[in-house]
Amino acid sequence: MQWGWLMGAALGGYVLGSLSFAVIVSRVMGLNDPRTYGSKNPGATNVLRSGSKKAAVITLLLDAVKGWLPVLVARWAGLDVDAQALAGLAAFLGHLYPVFFRFEGGKGVATAAGVLMAFSPWLGLCTLLTWLVVAYLFRYSSLASLSAAVLAVVWYGLGDGTLWVLDRYTMAAVVVMALFLVARHAANIQRLVQGTESKLGSKKKS
Template identity: 35%
Template structure:
């Protein structure tokens, strides 16, 4: 019964995760596909670069919620912790490989954060603080995502260790999606979202 419930939630989470906020907003507004403009990543950061803060905020909230909702529903349905973790991963896989948009989606950062929010305010606070501090110090959104992904399994191991494995897997997935950013960071060619020198 637990396996069937987990499977149903995971499949549903995948298709919910595949609803990309940036792509849908651009279609609604008649804007160019964000996968073809700017950083070519359909996420909040690229929407900020291409349009304005309001558009980026809408995308961020949308992508956070689609991570939160499946995990919360699974929790209230009594799904075991490890299974809930895999449901969260399914949501992020939907965001990264959306069947509605030719399996070309985003990098899963906001959606991944959304899946962590139901794990508690302590975990949420640590993740958000890590992301904001990295942005404040470096100005790079990609570096903030990478460092937060590295830190998340360490945080969860000390807060709710039963979720360590799925969070570790989710972190690996996000880091793999940022390989091109890592290369640009090493070469000094990554674009900053905040430039304190200007």
């Protein structure tokens, strides 16, 4: 794999990931900037606090697609798995540090889910089910996201090569995304420990 292709995959993924759809969708639909209320996080969960479920769903889907698409484009272009993994990771980092929005992005949950779905639909499904089960049992979006991030690494490592192909590049991307997700949820972790974290459906900061 030539460095030029790797850099192209990374740049393309990062630029697409830098599109902060929470802000874009809110502007198009005439809503307040999600960076000015609630948790001030430009993500679907905070957009939901605007009162518009439609805007939140659109944001969620677009954030996931921008993680999914770069990996698929790299694959369709015939690039090796290292370029595919790099494209997905770059899209995720673009969401966290978007060049178009002063490098102030969201936590990356939906974008990471899109990347995992592109790596393997089965891996994405396992991670999504983890989020849904934890969210249903405990009603904490942050706890569900943290559990899904950590267990995504476990699910990938448990793959036997039939449901998804095991390789060090993809594994590295999954681990790096999990580490960033945990770091981005540091404040949530503190509130969970203190018992002050808001539950799903609450309008309090989370």
